[in-house]
Amino acid sequence: MSLDARIAARLKRDGNGLVPAIVQQHDTGEVLMLAWMDDEALHRTLTTGRATYWSRSRGEYWVKGDTSGHVQHVKAVSLDCDGDTVLLKVDQVGAACHTGDRTCFDADPLTPVQGGVTAARAER
C-alpha cells in the first residue's frame, strides 16, 4: 500500500521529496511543532491515525510518541492551496517538544529589534 494516487498527484514535494507538516492542537489551536513528511509518512499518518514523520537528521520514519509516549492522535489532515504544505490537527499527549515544553515555540520569542512588533508584543 502506498499513498492514495489522488493525494500523491496533488502533493508538491521539495528537492528531497518532502513537504513540511504544521502540527496544531485540534481544540486549543496551539501550533505545536513543524515536521517533515514524504509520501509514505503521509500515507501512514492518514491510515493509522498516528502522526508519522520523516526525520531529516536520522534518515528514518518517526512515529511521534513511540519513544517519548508523547503521542499525536490525528484528528484532521489538510493540504494547502499549493499542495506543498500539510496541516495536521492532532490531540497531543503531553509535551510536543523534545525539550519537555508543550510546544516547540515556547522557549524562544524573538526580541523585536527596532520596535516593529513592540506594541503588539506588549499585549501578550
Added chain:
Amino acid sequence: MSLDARIAARLKRDGNGLVPAIVQQHDTGEVLMLAWMDDEALHRTLTTGRATYWSRSRGEYWVKGDTSGHVQHVKAVSLDCDGDTVLLKVDQVGAACHTGDRTCFDADPLTPVQGGVTAARAER
C-alpha cells in the same frame, strides 16, 4: 541594517538560506498559511511589523498585502527549539489565501484512505 546577530546565530537555514514561517491568526489560532523567510525577510518582519517573505517562485521579497490589501500585522514572532522554523502570530486583514479563502488550508481536507482518521474527522 541586517538581522540582529543574536537571532541570525540561532537561525538554521535550509540549503537555499530559508526557513519556513508558519503564520497564525493571533486571536482565533487559525493557521493561515506557510511562507518562507531568509534573514532579510525576518529582519524586515521584525522591524516593520508587516509580515515579509521570500517568494521562492518569483525570487523576490514579498510584503504580504502589498498588492492584495490583505495585510498581516505582526503580533509576535518566535523561533522553534531547533531554530529552523518561525512562528508568526499576526492580525490578518481579509483572506490569507490568494484564492480568496480565509486560510490556505480551507479547500483541501484529505480524505482518509483507510479510516485512520475517520472517527476524528466525524467531529469536525
